Amino acid sequence: MSPVKTVDLSNTAKAYFAPATVSPAGRLIHVSGQVGSTKDGHVPADYESQIHLALLNLHKVIITAGSSVSNIAKLTLFIVNYNPADRKHTPIIEKFLRGHRPAITLVPVQQLAVAGWLFEIEAVVALPDPQPLPAPVAAGTPTESFDVVVVGAGLAGLAAAESLLKMNLSTVVLEARDRVGGKTWSQPLSSGGGIVEIGAAWLNDVNQPEVYALAKRLGVELIEQNTEGKVVAQTSDGSFKQFNYGDLPQFDADTVADIARIRDMCEADCQALSAWQPRDKSLDSMTFEAYLRSRGASPTSIATATVWTRAMLGQEPRDLSALFFLNYCVSGGGLLQMRSDRKGGGQHLRIRQGTQSLSKGLASSLPSNTVRLSSPVVSIVRQQGSDLVQVTTKDKVFMARKVILTVPSPVLKSISFSPKLSPAKQLWSQSTSYGYYTKAMMVFKSPFWAQKGFCGLTQSFTGPASVIRDTSSPADNKHVLTCFMSSAPGRAWAALSTPEREKKLLEQIGDFFGVQSTIASEFVEMIAYEWVNDEYAGFGCPCASLPPGVIETLGPDALREPCGDLYFAGTETAGEWKGYMEGAFRSGLRAAKEVLRDLESGPSARL
């Protein structure tokens, strides 16, 4: 696909970069050395943060020039204080390249042009031929017309469609999958009663009014998350500490004090941010890890914060913009509230029938044939001079005055837009990434942990599971521990065979609750789904994350603001409760409102 061809030798095929690339004629982009500074020249002290910013600046130039990362022919890295034993740039650049393998030269240098610059990257990039005009739709392709096409039948899309239909706007929802619900996906347990949640699992009845109202409307049963009994923490050396829910693990006093200090600092810093309009150049210029280090966080405090980012986003603190993470927290009311299993917290209530019942209930309340399943959108084209947008699936054409896209931002890359999305949206959607994040539901014959006085919640600095939560349903005689495998320990676990995966988790659970000898006989089955292989989720979950610089460079609204007749929803675009059902639902309502506003004020007549 890329016009840049990799040249490989017998011993280079496994390297993340190529010994050489061949670029096509046409036109070449020579990009000046890009450094790790924000738009207005602020340079974070931290080396890794500078790498992220430099890559963002490079990416900005490449997109502005009309090309993309996969067209990079050559990179040259200039690194100050280079340490061959600690090649911090490698994973960051590898992630940035997403499998593309340009030629690379690394040049350690004593200094760069400006004091404080630690990393500079220059590039030669092929400029592909201009995008051909979209092929005309084949004659005879069935065509339907609507006021609004909604892409995606998750909670965001269904909420938007319901709103629009209420306002008598003709609306169709195009869903790529053969089911509704998106990341709400509940599966009946084959081994007994009840369901397990493959995706979204929790809501609350305090500050999640929209999704709670929907649950009430649909009459589903709610199960309160148990926080009675001991929590267990597994420390870096593999030892275990038990403590009451809400307390901190009993490290030495200094360590506990530092964890509390860092936690409270994060809480204060996120509370200082606007959920919708987070702005803080300094926080967005650095990784969350650099932020923690710059505040003197101890290794144990950093390990604790790593559990947060792993359990919440599947990411390491070094992969996230500090501003992004703190804003993510404040979208759920703050770090403590978002992480809480108690009343008002992010993990307070479950739905006995499964969260997908919300999506299913919503979908079935819409007029028949509103939702079209198995209809992945291939292209979205606005012909010059036309008032209508043409949304094409593999065998149908939908003409619409407005289009609401509710897909996760990484999925935007897979849709062919003409004209192209704005550079800002391209850069945002190409900058977001998922970490590794898999939930494994371990089904047991009995709630042995509860019987031994544990609430079922654990956290671990080592893994494989970073966090475990009780997701049982006593009424269904369903006894489940849901294990969250994230980031590096998650990837290591994912590399194992299924029996080995089960064995590793059973060992960890056995150790957590002191049931090593009986755990095997308690075990019924493991149910896991790897969102990392799910095309329509954008290959990950629960929510795409941003590295340093993007929010500050593009502005906090860059993803969610309308672009022509295209509107953007999805939990990622939410101001409140990003990554949660509440955020998804509200984002759909918001996008529907934007459409209504623009249709009322716009020049084009109703269809």
Add this chain to the structure above:
Amino acid sequence: MSPVKTVDLSNTAKAYFAPATVSPAGRLIHVSGQVGSTKDGHVPADYESQIHLALLNLHKVIITAGSSVSNIAKLTLFIVNYNPADRKHTPIIEKFLRGHRPAITLVPVQQLAVAGWLFEIEAVVALPDPQPLPAPVAAGTPTESFDVVVVGAGLAGLAAAESLLKMNLSTVVLEARDRVGGKTWSQPLSSGGGIVEIGAAWLNDVNQPEVYALAKRLGVELIEQNTEGKVVAQTSDGSFKQFNYGDLPQFDADTVADIARIRDMCEADCQALSAWQPRDKSLDSMTFEAYLRSRGASPTSIATATVWTRAMLGQEPRDLSALFFLNYCVSGGGLLQMRSDRKGGGQHLRIRQGTQSLSKGLASSLPSNTVRLSSPVVSIVRQQGSDLVQVTTKDKVFMARKVILTVPSPVLKSISFSPKLSPAKQLWSQSTSYGYYTKAMMVFKSPFWAQKGFCGLTQSFTGPASVIRDTSSPADNKHVLTCFMSSAPGRAWAALSTPEREKKLLEQIGDFFGVQSTIASEFVEMIAYEWVNDEYAGFGCPCASLPPGVIETLGPDALREPCGDLYFAGTETAGEWKGYMEGAFRSGLRAAKEVLRDLESGPSARL
């Protein structure tokens, strides 16, 4: 020829690199920084060895990508511990470029990506358009068909042809020159009786059975090399030491001991190698000079070893792979035997009628019209689907089932192959090089040196002649000292006018033998031929050499192994007596055997 055009300014034409180059649109290869490591990652400690390996690695990528050194547009050199007063990279890179002048930037750096890397080179290279299909042969071009076409009527080609004809395979030998013999070329002395050898001069009757049997068969007269009388050595300060043949010059005891130690070590190390299958990653990763230095050789020992490489190959120790040089020695039975003028040694016997009489005798024993003179081969083409190879000269076409190429490897570059030779053969033939090497035959009225008790053999650390040998023929009243001008001192001498060249050599000879006052009156004439200008020898002699890394990267058989219906001979491809007539002759027999074997086993019918 190269699509990369040099941009020059008024003051840059003499630099080995260009201020800029212009590349064609087409396609560009961006090559990652290449460093001085072997295929499996071994990095020699020595800076110059690393440069050689890095250039080989670069060359490998360029050939793999389908281009060549002459298409390099830009090089960037990164050098650790750079010393502006000792620009060791310059001659190596200049030699690598073979006159091509890309743009170059040199960047001294404190370190490179991996500790121990001292040199890194990256490149931008034009990729020429795909080779056009060979132009069809003009209608009416005379065409002949043979079982085998042999390219080159030197000893290798003639030996091969004789073998094949004996097996009743129709065979033709295409010779570019207007004479047979290749590097056997004997010229009658205009100033008196006998001949001088422009090229090959020596054989022996102990371990060179093939060429000795040929000499016997043809009834030529053999002249034993004289080793009676004093040898003279000229040291680095220009002073002279006399000693008996077989002894070492009388330096101080430590120096003599070190020369003996180094000589014996080289002898032992070459004896440990297989002549046909030399394998030693460590020895091939470094230059012969780095090998000597790593073994603690004293400056005088290195100067002594420099006389070896100059006299044997016209090269400096820094230009050769240690493995290549030691293997070259063992091909002649070892360093001592190959350098010996005594029984069994490389320089023991001469032929009164000249070595070319062997080639002439062999050629005249073949059926008439077997050897076609003045027939340089332009292209060798195997059309898709054809069983025959088409060998084209400027005015004829020869169709053959098999082709034996006996040309020196540098000559392969001048023949247009379709399909191209394998990347390994391209890389080998483009990596070999000749040093500077000229013999000047100084003809005198009398053997004044012998009359003063000298055997005529000298060696010099300074030059112009590195080695001088008596090549007289008393029966012809011919008194000749053959002077070997090699490498740097040889080039300095070659820059002089002919009268100055004569004067310099006469001065050196006068000093060697203490005849400064009478030498001018003894002098008759100087006969010299510069193989460095000889197109069909590949612009050098006696044998092309390899820098570090090639043997280990490509394997020791890469040049000699057949490639489709092409077979490879010539003294360079020999296992025994590389660079000698014996090696050439045996290589021809070996290639003929390979052809016979494959024709017998192959699917194609006899013509």
